[in-house]
Amino acid sequence: MRTMCVFTDSRCLGHQAPPGYPERPARLAAVLDRLRRDHDVVEAGSHGATEAAISTVHSQEYLRRFAGAVARADGLLDSADNPLSPGTWDAALGAVEATLHA
DSSP: OOOOEEEEOGGGGGOOOOTTOSOOHHHHHHHHHHHHHHSEEEEOOOOTTHHHHHHHHSOHHHHHHHHHHHHTTOSEESEEEEEOOTTHHHHHHHHHHHHHHO
């Protein structure tokens, strides 16, 4: 019996943290594979309220810095707790959109 619906976005697999960080595509893929055994896992896709939702918690300046850091291929955003990769921006959008669908 399916008891839970999990929303995800495949773009989240594009965030590639450097060695030593727990976030990695293989970890997310393993979690989703396990969840699929007992639950419905839905690929969320785009959501019309994404920009409005993001702007309620982040300033435009922060978003410009974030997008610029990814575009420049910076390794971090603001601190060592926020590693970046070429797929981080899209992964973040995917996470927001999956959350909005949920």
